[in-house]
Amino acid sequence: MARFAREQDLFILGQAKARHPDWPELFFNVGFLIDPAGEIVLKHYKMSALLPVERSVSPHDLYDWWIEKYGRELQSFWPVADTEIGRIGVMMAMEGNFPENGRGLAMNGAEVVYRASLPVPMTANGIFEVSNRARALENNFYVVAPNIGGVYLHPDSRLPVDCGGGTGMIVNYRGQVIGEQTNTNGPSFVSGVIDIKALRHHRTHAKTTNWLKDVRAETAQLIYEKPLYPANLYLSRQPGNHAAYAEEVLNPGIDRMVEAGIWRRPGYEETEPTGQPGETHGTAA
Numbered sequence: 001m002a003r004f005a006r007e008q009d010l011f012i013l014g015q016a017k018a019r020h021p022d023w024p025e026l027f028f029n030v031g032f033l034i035d036p037a038g039e040i041v042l043k044h045y046k047m048s049a050l051l052p053v054e055r056s057v058s059p060h061d062l063y064d065w066w067i068e069k070y071g072r073e074l075q076s077f078w079p080v081a082d083t084e085i086g087r088i089g090v091m092m093a094m095e096g097n098f099p100e101n102g103r104g105l106a107m108n109g110a111e112v113v114y115r116a117s118l119p120v121p122m123t124a125n126g127i128f129e130v131s132n133r134a135r136a137l138e139n140n141f142y143v144v145a146p147n148i149g150g151v152y153l154h155p156d157s158r159l160p161v162d163c164g165g166g167t168g169m170i171v172n173y174r175g176q177v178i179g180e181q182t183n184t185n186g187p188s189f190v191s192g193v194i195d196i197k198a199l200r201h202h203r204t205h206a207k208t209t210n211w212l213k214d215v216r217a218e219t220a221q222l223i224y225e226k227p228l229y230p231a232n233l234y235l236s237r238q239p240g241n242h243a244a245y246a247e248e249v250l251n252p253g254i255d256r257m258v259e260a261g262i263w264r265r266p267g268y269e270e271t272e273p274t275g276q277p278g279e280t281h282g283t284a285a
Helices: 002-008 059-070 093-097 099-107 127-139 196-205 217-224 242-259
Strands: 012-020 023-034 040-045 080-083 086-090 112-114 142-145 168-171 177-181
Touching: 012 086, 023 086, 040 080, 040 086, 093 099, 093 127, 099 127, 127 142, 127 168
Parallel strands: 086 112, 112 142
Antiparallel strands: 012 023, 023 040, 080 086, 142 168, 168 177
C-alpha cells in the first residue's frame, strides 16, 4: 500500500488487525494513514470494539499501561495527523456510535475523519448514516465513510455474502451527505468535494452551528465522572468467548446501570409487582 501511495502520489487510509510489539499475545484494530511519500504518518488504536463479537483489544483495556507509555492526552487516544490536505483522524466502525470519540478527534483539531465500516443490520436500519451525519454535524468535520464489500465465508466459497450492506458515504461539516453509494452488487467507489477552506471558514465565522466553542466543559465532565465500562480488562488475560464476556462484562454492566438508577428494567422482568410484558408498575415522581 505504501508503494502504491508513492506511485500514485496520494494518501491512503485503511485499517488492519495488528499486534503491538509490547503485547504479542493480543491484537488490536489499527487505523492508519499513509502519505504520498509512502510513510505511515498516523496510527489509531481502536477505542470501541464491536462487542462481544470483535476480539481486538482497546487502549482502555490496557489503560494503566497505555497512559504510562503514551501519556494521558488527546493525541494518546485520538491522534490527528496534520497533512497538506487537512488534519486527518480515524474513528472506526463502532467508535462512531460513541459521541466522545468524534469529540476527542475534534478537540484534537481533526478536519477529515475516516470512519469504516459497519455491517448489516446497522447499515440497513440507518444507524451508519445517522451516526456519520451526527458526528460530522456536531463536530464540524468531514466524515469519509467507506463500507466493506463482499465477504467470502470460506476459502472454497464461489460467491461472496454482502454482510456490509453498502451505503458508503461522504458527509460534510454541516452533516449533509455529499456522496453516497447504495449499490452493493460489487466493488464501487464514492466521490465528493472536501473543501477544507470552507470548513475552516465555517468554524471561525458561524454564530451558532460551530458547536465546539460553546461546550460547557465544567458541567459536561459530570457525565463521565463515574466509571462505566471497566478499564484494564486485559492487562493480565486475553478476551474470552461470548459466554464469558456476557458473564463477566456485559451483564454486570447492565446491572450497574440499573442499580445506579440510570436504567429501569422492563415490567416483565420485575419481581414485584408482576405483570405482562408492556405493563408498567409503580409510582411516578
